[in-house]
Amino acid sequence: xxxxxxxxxxxxxxxxxxxxxxxxxxxxxxxxxxxxxxxxxxxxxxxxxxxxxxxxxxxxxxxxxxxxxxxxxxxxxxxxxxxxxxxxxxxxxxxxxxxxxxxxxxxxxxxxxxxxxxxxxxxxxxxxxxxxxxxxxxxxxxxxxxxxxxxxxxxxxxxxxxxxxxxxxxxxxxxxxxxxxxxxxxxxxxxxxxxxxxxxxxxxxxxxxxxxxxxxxxxxxxxxxxxxxxxxxxxxxxxxxxxxxxxxxxxxxxxxxxxxxxxxxxxxxxxxxxxxxxxxxxxxxxxxxxxxxxxxxxxxxxxxxxxxxxxxxxxxxxxxxxxxxxxxxxxxxxxxxxxxxxxxxxxxxxxxxxxxxxxxxxxxxxxxxxxxxxxxxxxxxxxxxxxxxxxxxxxxxxxxxxxxxxxxxxxxxxxxxxxxxxxxxxxxxxxxxxxxxxxxxxxxxxxxxxxxxxxxxxxxxxxxxxxxxxxxxxxxxxxxxxxxxxxxxxxxxxxxxxxxxxxxxxxxxxxxxxxxxxx
Amino acid sequence: xxxxxxxxxxxxxxxxxxxxxxxxxxxxxxxxxxxxxxxxxxxxxxxxxxxxxxxxxxxxxxxxxxxxxxxxxxxxxxxxxxxxxxxxxxxxxxxxxxxxxxxxxxxxxxxxxxxxxxxxxxxxxxxxxxxxxxxxxxxxxxxxxxxxxxxxxxxxxxxxxxxxxxxxxxxxxxxxxxxxxxxxxxxxxxxxxxxxxxxxxxxxxxxxxxxxxxxxxxxxxxxxx
Numbered sequence: 001x002x003x004x005x006x007x008x009x010x011x012x013x014x015x016x017x018x019x020x021x022x023x024x025x026x027x028x029x030x031x032x033x034x035x036x037x038x039x040x041x042x043x044x045x046x047x048x049x050x051x052x053x054x055x056x057x058x059x060x061x062x063x064x065x066x067x068x069x070x071x072x073x074x075x076x077x078x079x080x081x082x083x084x085x086x087x088x089x090x091x092x093x094x095x096x097x098x099x100x101x102x103x104x105x106x107x108x109x110x111x112x113x114x115x116x117x118x119x120x121x122x123x124x125x126x127x128x129x130x131x132x133x134x135x136x137x138x139x140x141x142x143x144x145x146x147x148x149x150x151x152x153x154x155x156x157x158x159x160x161x162x163x164x165x166x167x168x169x170x171x172x173x174x175x176x177x178x179x180x181x182x183x184x185x186x187x188x189x190x191x192x193x194x195x196x197x198x199x200x201x202x203x204x205x206x207x208x209x210x211x212x213x214x215x216x217x218x219x220x221x222x223x224x225x226x227x228x229x230x231x232x233x234x235x236x237x238x239x240x241x242x243x244x245x246x247x248x249x250x251x252x253x254x255x256x257x258x259x260x261x262x263x264x265x266x267x268x269x270x271x272x273x274x275x276x277x278x279x280x281x282x283x284x285x286x287x288x289x290x291x292x293x294x295x296x297x298x299x300x301x302x303x304x305x306x307x308x309x310x311x312x313x314x315x316x317x318x319x320x321x322x323x324x325x326x327x328x329x330x331x332x333x334x335x336x337x338x339x340x341x342x343x344x345x346x347x348x349x350x351x352x353x354x355x356x357x358x359x360x361x362x363x364x365x366x367x368x369x370x371x372x373x374x375x376x377x378x379x380x381x382x383x384x385x386x387x388x389x390x391x392x393x394x395x396x397x398x399x400x401x402x403x404x405x406x407x408x409x410x411x412x413x414x415x416x417x418x419x420x421x422x423x424x425x426x427x428x429x430x431x432x433x434x435x436x437x438x439x440x441x442x443x444x445x446x447x448x449x450x451x452x453x454x455x456x457x458x459x460x461x462x463x464x465x466x467x468x469x470x471x472x473x474x475x476x477x478x479x480x481x482x483x484x485x486x487x488x489x490x491x492x493x494x495x496x497x498x499x500x501x502x503x504x505x506x507x508x509x510x511x512x513x514x515x516x517x518x519x
Numbered sequence: 520x521x522x523x524x525x526x527x528x529x530x531x532x533x534x535x536x537x538x539x540x541x542x543x544x545x546x547x548x549x550x551x552x553x554x555x556x557x558x559x560x561x562x563x564x565x566x567x568x569x570x571x572x573x574x575x576x577x578x579x580x581x582x583x584x585x586x587x588x589x590x591x592x593x594x595x596x597x598x599x600x601x602x603x604x605x606x607x608x609x610x611x612x613x614x615x616x617x618x619x620x621x622x623x624x625x626x627x628x629x630x631x632x633x634x635x636x637x638x639x640x641x642x643x644x645x646x647x648x649x650x651x652x653x654x655x656x657x658x659x660x661x662x663x664x665x666x667x668x669x670x671x672x673x674x675x676x677x678x679x680x681x682x683x684x685x686x687x688x689x690x691x692x693x694x695x696x697x698x699x700x701x702x703x704x705x706x707x708x709x710x711x712x713x714x715x716x717x718x719x720x721x722x723x724x725x726x727x728x729x730x731x732x733x734x735x736x737x738x739x740x741x742x743x744x
Contacts, residue, residue: 382639
């Protein structure tokens, strides 16, 4: 029956996956985050003017926050930005689509490896995967890149099975473009392209993979050129500071401690608490509703899967295992949080292994597998409550909540004012620094050309001034709007001229910004 | 002779691991209790395992400063505030969830926001202690390689002794009850099992074949010390 109705079942799963990823997409996460707004703005700016926010014509990397974002997401997003407009859908939909494509391709890969049953289990497990849901609802380039890597690996599997060269060509195209999509892939893709063919060198001679290598190489030439001639020439580029040995935590450590740190980091990526109980970091540490990258109820099937890899995947088992083991290598060489999206590609092979474990249980221990299935659904219910109900309430600050809402409030009256002052600081103590220019620009305060012609020294874009306000120093002029952090209420000279228009609250109803006007 | 050499290797692992300082610093009464319980357990397992496990729970909770035993007045007191049961942060979060989820139907709120949510925090703590990285930091690279091989060897045995796993898990689960505990104290009473697995690791074929690599790991651990 499963074989006969495979496509119907898969379509149902995909529709359900789409529902989980699209529902309340504009409100959860509660606002566009730091990287999201940057990608959204650059995509919009290129659509309107052919240039990014800094005025660079069709860049091969977007300067953004000096992290020189890989360009593919912003470019692929242009048609979606045109269709949906400048809102959350206009930048997050591409990530949703990437995630759905990943579910489809992983199902197809599983079908060729272990049949229809395995394919449907894989699709369902990825559909219910907390990390995949989390990232697919945000405009993360890493999500697009991991889908492209999956496509690349899928065609490598097909080549191994059918030995048709055009599979290598397709694999090379997707692998190459994954490097256009995210920085981690600059290391991950070469590793996969070397390790996987090497593992089967007795079955397929290494020289037969040349089409894959040449295609990938040709595609990444422009990105490589940009990396060497643009990014590396910027002394403040973030890539140079992200290598592990420049991490602040390694200061005053000896050579061995620094050299071994990536090994610790590598094993950290397999920490059970990160993977299963707290790696998603939706809430502060120790909160009981924290979740890992995977549901805790899927831990047993991961273990069973690892022990039965050979049985399920037969001659392909070494590829699946190596794909799983190679993913955290590049993220281990960088500083920063272990649970970051840098290791997102790791989710896909893990789900594949889990599905194998679940299939083994279904075929051999029906009662246990039934019990586990119920447990997974209950576990997902808890995740659903945590993510869809509580996460948007508590995460306002993480997503610079308030700038868009402030703009929406002043939009109908802004034409009556000659000057708008917006504070970049926010948070209860003004401890965070945001990017109001991007939020105001994206949601329509000024056009892309005005943004490109802004005066960075004065932080002035048309009549919008981005600066922290010191009420004692501030020369309060008439017909001015002030959007200030709640940590900076009116005080000092001339405060009687200011009239409070409104308070912008976060989703948890705590105040974020105060909006004042002068007559 | 081989057995003695294997024992020496186990001692070497303990000597260069952070556990050594713990063994030297901890009150010797715990070491004596651990040795006594190990003797009881391995000698008369079938009769005494329940008694050993019971004493282990009490001593481990006491060692992790969750349980206070007043011998003079025959009093036991459990420090709930240091455990997940009453840790203020966890309780406050559950109250906040209830307020934020007021729009959910009453029966759903009862399911999702009950005090058993503390189990999630406890499980998270257990997961942390079962992670490879936790053990690498506790017994070093040489120790973890030997211990993993030992566990493989243990599961290869036709006549498995599941009480050993029971001992290990008992210590992990009871120690994890403490919210902010010291990792070395947490596993101290599991030392007999760790030593047993390290010893079994020395019997593993892979270990015997690649012993030179293990000595390199020993060197690495010494340099990292």
